Amino acid sequence: MQKLVQVIRSGWPAKYREVPRELAEYFSVRDELVIDNGVILKSQRVVVPESLRRVYIEQLHRGHPGVEATKRRARDVVYWPTMTKDIEYVISSCKPFNSIPNHTKPKIPRKIIQHRSCHGHK
Numbered sequence: 001m002q003k004l005v006q007v008i009r010s011g012w013p014a015k016y017r018e019v020p021r022e023l024a025e026y027f028s029v030r031d032e033l034v035i036d037n038g039v040i041l042k043s044q045r046v047v048v049p050e051s052l053r054r055v056y057i058e059q060l061h062r063g064h065p066g067v068e069a070t071k072r073r074a075r076d077v078v079y080w081p082t083m084t085k086d087i088e089y090v091i092s093s094c095k096p097f098n099s100i101p102n103h104t105k106p107k108i109p110r111k112i113i114q115h116r117s118c119h120g121h122k
Contacts, residue, residue, distance in 0.1 A: 004047075025082070029079075029081075045076075047078075048080045053080055053086055054086075056074070058090070066091075067087065070087050071088075
């Protein structure tokens with residue numbers, strides 16, 4: 001993220017091929033990226049570093065709302081270039097979510113559901 005901060009502050013290269021490889025995925029949205037109080041934003045959404053993306057997905061998926069609802073929640077508050085694909089991947093491996101037929105709301109008490117999770121906590 002430090003390199004991204006540097007490029008936002010100093011200016012992006014004029015040509016895509018001149019962009020450092022690790023920042024190439026941000027090139028298409030470069031004009032939307034700003035730094036506010038040390039936080040990188042894209043259109044009022046926080047740009048999440050790779051190391052925290054899974055944590056954000058797990059938080060956004062709490063309660064197992066489904067793929068589309070989780071993506072909508074994410075699009076409201078956070079951004080990273082592979083967000084949609086990452087959310088779909090993580091939720092596809094969510095056993096509690098995938099055990100619910102047709103992804104409808106379960107008919108068991110909410111207390112029990114809160115003790116089950118996608119990330120192994122009981």
